[in-house]
Amino acid sequence: MRETLSLLFYLVRLRVRTRLEFRASLVIAWTAQGFGYAGVFTSIWIILTRFENIGGWSWPQMALFLGFHTLGYALGACFTLVQLRGMEEIVRGGEFDMLLVRPINPWAYLVFSGFNIEYGGHILLGLGLIVWALPQVGIVWSLPSALMLFGGLISSAFITASCITVVSACALVLQRARYLFGLYFDFWELSRYPASIFAPVFQLALLTVIPLGYMAYVPVSVLLGRPVPYLGAFAPFASLAAGPLAVLAAAAFWRFCLRRYQGGGG
Amino acid sequence: MAAIISAEGVGKVFQQRVSQPGILGAIRSFVAPVTRPVHAVADITFSIAAGEAVGYLGPNGAGKSTMIKMLTGILTPSVGEVTVLGRKPQQERVANARDIGVVFGQRTQLWWDLPLSDSFELHRRLYRVPDALFSKNRAALSDMMELTSFIERPVRHLSLGQRMRAEIAMALMHDPKILFLDEPTIGLDVVAKDVVRKFLSRINRERGTTIILTTHDLQDIEEICPRLIMVDEGRLLFDGTLPALRKSFGARRRLTLEFSGDPGEVRLVGARPSGGEGLLREFLLEDDGRSLVQLLAALEASSDVRDVRLHEPSIEEVIRTHYQSKGSAPAPVTGRPAVPA
Numbered sequence: 001m002r003e004t005l006s007l008l009f010y011l012v013r014l015r016v017r018t019r020l021e022f023r024a025s026l027v028i029a030w031t032a033q034g035f036g037y038a039g040v041f042t043s044i045w046i047i048l049t050r051f052e053n054i055g056g057w058s059w060p061q062m063a064l065f066l067g068f069h070t071l072g073y074a075l076g077a078c079f080t081l082v083q084l085r086g087m088e089e090i091v092r093g094g095e096f097d098m099l100l101v102r103p104i105n106p107w108a109y110l111v112f113s114g115f116n117i118e119y120g121g122h123i124l125l126g127l128g129l130i131v132w133a134l135p136q137v138g139i140v141w142s143l144p145s146a147l148m149l150f151g152g153l154i155s156s157a158f159i160t161a162s163c164i165t166v167v168s169a170c171a172l173v174l175q176r177a178r179y180l181f182g183l184y185f186d187f188w189e190l191s192r193y194p195a196s197i198f199a200p201v202f203q204l205a206l207l208t209v210i211p212l213g214y215m216a217y218v219p220v221s222v223l224l225g226r227p228v229p230y231l232g233a234f235a236p237f238a239s240l241a242a243g244p245l246a247v248l249a250a251a252a253f254w255r256f257c258l259r260r261y262q263g264g265g266g
Numbered sequence: 267m268a269a270i271i272s273a274e275g276v277g278k279v280f281q282q283r284v285s286q287p288g289i290l291g292a293i294r295s296f297v298a299p300v301t302r303p304v305h306a307v308a309d310i311t312f313s314i315a316a317g318e319a320v321g322y323l324g325p326n327g328a329g330k331s332t333m334i335k336m337l338t339g340i341l342t343p344s345v346g347e348v349t350v351l352g353r354k355p356q357q358e359r360v361a362n363a364r365d366i367g368v369v370f371g372q373r374t375q376l377w378w379d380l381p382l383s384d385s386f387e388l389h390r391r392l393y394r395v396p397d398a399l400f401s402k403n404r405a406a407l408s409d410m411m412e413l414t415s416f417i418e419r420p421v422r423h424l425s426l427g428q429r430m431r432a433e434i435a436m437a438l439m440h441d442p443k444i445l446f447l448d449e450p451t452i453g454l455d456v457v458a459k460d461v462v463r464k465f466l467s468r469i470n471r472e473r474g475t476t477i478i479l480t481t482h483d484l485q486d487i488e489e490i491c492p493r494l495i496m497v498d499e500g501r502l503l504f505d506g507t508l509p510a511l512r513k514s515f516g517a518r519r520r521l522t523l524e525f526s527g528d529p530g531e532v533r534l535v536g537a538r539p540s541g542g543e544g545l546l547r548e549f550l551l552e553d554d555g556r557s558l559v560q561l562l563a564a565l566e567a568s569s570d571v572r573d574v575r576l577h578e579p580s581i582e583e584v585i586r587t588h589y590q591s592k593g594s595a596p597a598p599v600t601g602r603p604a605v606p607a
């Protein structure tokens with residue numbers, strides 16, 4: 001166990017060193033991400049200043065929501081996103097075959113050897129929004145609400161990592177995953193808005209089959225004392241349980257696909 | 267010696283998607299994909315003893331890589347059973363991986379943007395190689411493969427030949443019992459091929475590492491592997507030694523002689539004239555173990571020889587001659603009794 005951990009840590013170190021060899025591209029990535037987020041958040045802010053609120057959410061509440069969403073996503077994605085998003089190429093190019101001849105879990109190898117320091121920008125942005133918004137939304141702090149904040153963030157990160165893992169696992173069987181990643185990101189963008197503004201069927205979907213509602217909507221609603229459709233009093237538990245459950249489901253799905261792996265051809 | 271690798275009635279079927287023309291076809295194949303079974307490996311049985319060096323030979327698409335993937339735990343056989351060091355490679359993938367070394371000629375296991383030495387260090391941690399053993403192996407292998415001059419250079423700056431040498435050296439760092447190589451000489455120039463071949467046969471001799479390599483170059487086999495297994499379209503065609511292959515498959519080496527003047531009628535004992543005109547004469551050589559020097563010493567011609575060229579039949583030629591002589595579907599030929607399991 002200790003040896004495995006030190007090995008995984010070594011992989012992260014190699015990865016960071018590789019990225020630092022190309023410092024310029026790292027800075028460009030950070031800047032591009034910064035502009036991307038600035039655009040989206042400004043448009044949400046403009047809607048808010050026009051209409052005072054979105055589905056009953058004020059701007060500071062919305063800022064907490066967005067900060068939570070960004071931070072939860074970044075924590076999950078820095079381990080899984082870049083490396084698993086290229087899964088289609090990893091499988092087709094035969095790189096996955098090369099992982100299978102090494103004495104290590106291929107998922108762990110991919111995740112740690114691709115550790116994504118580009119996400120530093122996301123994490124700072126998410127933290128900043130949360131720190132700015134928290135004092136303005138009047139949360140009464142207690143042990144349960146603190147647990148909700150941290151537990152909810154971890155759950156959110158787990159959901160992100162699980163979704164990305166599930167989508168990438170499809171490449172093991174279908175040799176394809178790009179389109180599915182596109183689909184995931186479409187839903188992910190929608191989950192940046194309070195679910196209550198969508199049609200009821202879609203709200204239900206976000207709380208069940210596409211569990212992105214638990215990324216921010218459910219935990220932040222609970223923190224703010226807002227009602228959550230369908231879940232009601234069960235919302236805090238559902239929010240904390242969603243991440244670990246997603247991880248279990250994703251792990252089972254990954255194993256299921258790995259057993260059906262037929263090579264990358266050639 | 268007991269077998270450490272065995273394949274019994276092994277087959278592998280892939281379902282290949284058949285793409286259909288037009289937009290309608292694309293939609294149809296998305297909804298209900300049409301697949302076609304490809305028998306990449308069909309009913310193959312062999313066993314290999316510790317310390318052997320075996321060449322796995324066949325033309326493109328013969329199923330060589332697929333067999334290596336089944337032996338290294340990447341794929342499971344569709345039928346039959348493979349055993350490596352007493353294990354089923356895919357079921358005990360990690361344990362199997364620790365005991366074998368694998369090199370794929372067209373892939374890399376090296377960390378592209380970092381110096382070679384970092385890849386070696388990662389390998390040490392991955393395989394949990396004890397420090398003393400690692401330093402010893404690293405020194406010895408770097409020396410044998412002449413890696414020292416570029417060991418601190420990023421891998422992306424290495425030539426293909428340098429990279430291949432590093433690749434093979436790395437695969438041996440943890441003292442694997444078996445080394446699997448899939449086309450280790452592909453794309454290399456003559457000199458680099460020679461280095462790799464000499465190295466592999468030395469490793470096999472000195473360390474007793476069992477070697478299995480796939481290739482479509484008979485020369486690889488000649489220099490490294492006393493035994494060869496030949497496959498075509500997934501089926502076993504031959505299992506035995508190279509001379510036995512030449513004998514039973516009838517593909518002869520071709521000798522071309524160039525004379526300085528008109529040679530008249532040329533007689534060469536142990537060779538059959540097969541054409542040539544003017545100053546050139548061609549012969550097909552019998553496989554009777556006679557050396558080129560012996561052959562030429564018995565040459566009878568009325569002019570001096572200016573140049574001599576010896577042409578090895580390629581794997582494609584060997585197989586073609588085989589089919590031509592059989593005139594029908596392939597049946598396995600065994601050049602020697604299989605190693606007892």
Ligand SMILES: Nc1ncnc2c1ncn2[C@@H]1O[C@H](COP(=O)(O)OP(=O)(O)OP(=O)(O)O)[C@@H](O)[C@H]1O
Pocket residue numbers: 262263264265266280281282304305306324325326327328329330331332333482
């Ligand atoms: N993952 C896969 N999916 C579908 N078909 C495959 C797959 N891998 C291999 N095949 C098919 O199986 C057959 C054997 O392939 P394989 O790669 O084993 O041949 P090979 O002997 O290594 O050939 P080469 O000399 O070209 O490397 C080929 O017809 C190939 O198209």
Ligand SMILES: [Mg+2]
Pocket residue numbers: 266330331332448
């Ligand atoms: Mg091949």
